[in-house]
Amino acid sequence: MDPKGQIAIVTGSGSGLGRAVAQALTQRGARVVGIDLPPRDGTDPAALPELAMAIQGDVVDAAQMETAFARVEQELGCPTILVNCAGILGPARVFQIDRETGQITPRAMDRFRRVIDVNLTGTFNTMRLFAAGLAKGNPQVALDGEDRGVIINTASVAAYEALSAQAAYGSSKAGVAAMTLPLARELARYGIRVVALAPGTFETGMIGDIPDHTRQRLVADVPFPNRMGRGDEFAHLVLACVENQMLNGSVLRIDGAVRMREPRGVSA
Template structure:
């Protein structure tokens, strides 16, 4: 699928990987719709988007009217790139530093990570795919792409560190649903792939302790650095344009295999 002239939705477009993908698609001539939470600092949107919407991808009540608005104002989207995600540690239990009391971790933090990363991804997929099927209810027999979905998994889907049980399982879910969704949507000419980035320069990296961040970068064989948003966007565009990429999870990580920092084991 040539992005030029296509209507593309990018979630998490306000920063990081989503912003890089939105910029890349815009440069390629796509009409890009960005969906993200309202910026915390109230900064104005700097991207030249066809439409900018604020909303929580995990909330069906917010995403349903958002997708309906896209269809009404621009037309049926044919590209969906899901980059919205949060890190959010979720240790099994916590110890009070003053009293030494041990208590199980509250469930709300785990639920929020799963809701955004996994449920939110599925939420946008169901709306995107239904819109395409509604416009083209017949089985696709011409071999042409009708729609392409690119999701964001993570190497943490395979090698999550301690305190990443919520994040790792949410990203493992994104990876695991890639093939069954590709099989389900194939008859409608809709492809779906997932990208599994390693350590990239995003705002999320700021939530990782310094010693863990240093070790993650040190462990990257080559190139021995963090990935850049434009490199992720480049691969996302390749997935959109290459029709044989379907039902797969592609690692983009410099050959890193995450290992537990010794400080975390002490």
């Protein structure tokens, strides 16, 4: 699929990997719709020059996404590219220890649920709307071998090697990776491909949520190149997935050959 002239939806477009993807698709001639939560710094996402349309919304909210996709179809047309970059880290240890009393208390469930909701449920929420829209426009089985649509989701190397306190994040990203193949098989008859990318340590706002000693170890463990990844490198792979028809049903690691290991000194 040539990105030029396509309508693309990018979630998490306000920053990090999503912003880089939105910019790259725009440079290749796509009309990009960005979906993201209201920015923390008060900036207006509609001011981002690369976006044909900016929509504020929570990918977890079914009604909000239904409204967003309906608006895109009405004002621009049926989207043919979906890139899911919306995600949160959110530590979720099983229990916490009071440093003064030593008392052990089970963690509340809300933080775990939120990570699963955003990273996994939110990804599925946008995919179901995207795929249904394309299927309605192409009800017949795709026998001509042409791409009707491409879905690219963001998993993580944490899907395979999550660290301590990443039970929620790791399991959410493992879910994104695990649903890639069954969804690719389900949507094949409509000419819709499904791919997931599993980035390692990248320069995004999320990396700031990781403790300094853990972040330093993660970067130090990257064999080559021995640095954090850049958003434009992730976006470059997104473009390759859009353009290469044989990329389907696969999870591609983009991590500099890192295999995450537990930093020393980890405590509850």
